[in-house]
Amino acid sequence: MLEFKEKIDTGEYDAFASAHPLSSINQSAKWADIKSQWIPFHCGLYDSDQLVGVALVLIRPLPLGLRFAYVPRGPLIDFNNKEHVNAMLQGLKKLAKKNHCLFVRMDPKVLYRDFMIEDKESAQPL
Numbered sequence: 001m002l003e004f005k006e007k008i009d010t011g012e013y014d015a016f017a018s019a020h021p022l023s024s025i026n027q028s029a030k031w032a033d034i035k036s037q038w039i040p041f042h043c044g045l046y047d048s049d050q051l052v053g054v055a056l057v058l059i060r061p062l063p064l065g066l067r068f069a070y071v072p073r074g075p076l077i078d079f080n081n082k083e084h085v086n087a088m089l090q091g092l093k094k095l096a097k098k099n100h101c102l103f104v105r106m107d108p109k110v111l112y113r114d115f116m117i118e119d120k121e122s123a124q125p126l
Contacts, residue, residue, distance in 0.1 A: 001047070001048060002045065002046070002047055002083065002084070002087040003045070003046045004043065004044075004045050004046075004087060004088065004090070004091025004094075005043065005044045005045075005046065006041050006043055006091075006095055007041060007042060007043070008042055008043065008044035008051075008054070009042075010029040010042055012044070012051065013029055013042040013044065013054050013056075014028060014029050016044070016051050016054050016076070017029075017054050017056075017076055020054075020076040022073075022074075022076055022108065022109045022110070023076065024072075024073035024074070024109055026056070026072035026073040026074070027054070027055075027056050027072065027073050027074045027075075027076055028056070029042060029056070031056060031072065032056055032058065035058055037060070038058035038059060038060050038070075039058070039059040039060075039099075040056065040057070040058055040059075041056075041057040041058075041059070041095060042054070042056060043055045043056075043057055043075075043091065043092070043095065045077065045084060045087055045088050045091065047084065052077065052078070052081075052084055053075055053076060053077030053078070053084055053088050054074070054075065054076050054077075055071050055074045055075035055076065055077075055088065055092060056071065056072065056074060057069050057070070057071055057092065057095060057104075058070045058071075058072065059099050059101060062102060065100075066100065066101075066102045067099055067100055067101045067102065068101050068102050068103050068104070068105065069092070069095070069096045069099065069101040069103070069104040069105070070104075070105045070106075071092065071104065071105070071106040071107075071108075072107065073107060073108065073109050074106065074108055074109075075088050075092070075106065075108060076108075079108070079110055092104055092106075
């Protein structure tokens with residue numbers, strides 16, 4: 001059973017984030033401390049009580065009483081597992097709505113294309 005939690009223990013969060021292959025300082029709990037003008041949420045996705053994904057969500061006010069949510073270099077999850085990805089995105093969407101966010105910005109560190117430098121013929125511009 002999948003469960004999205006809006007706030008998890010920062011120790012558990014950092015342990016998962018630092019071990020993840022797509023890890024970035026921007027997804028660390030310390031990054032939330034640096035971004036002191038933002039409201040941080042250390043979110044976790046659990047599958048049968050096992051942590052399978054995390055996301056540092058930073059919420060910032062906009063004019064007119066609105067807000068936006070930012071997930072810097074994340075979420076950190078297995079992007080090949082569609083069920084986990086969908087559950088994470090649904091959880092982030094609910095968190096954003098609950099906090100009156102106009103939109104959620106994400107920029108996960110995912111690989112679009114992989115090639116060796118010898119394969120320069122296949123390395124065409126997008």
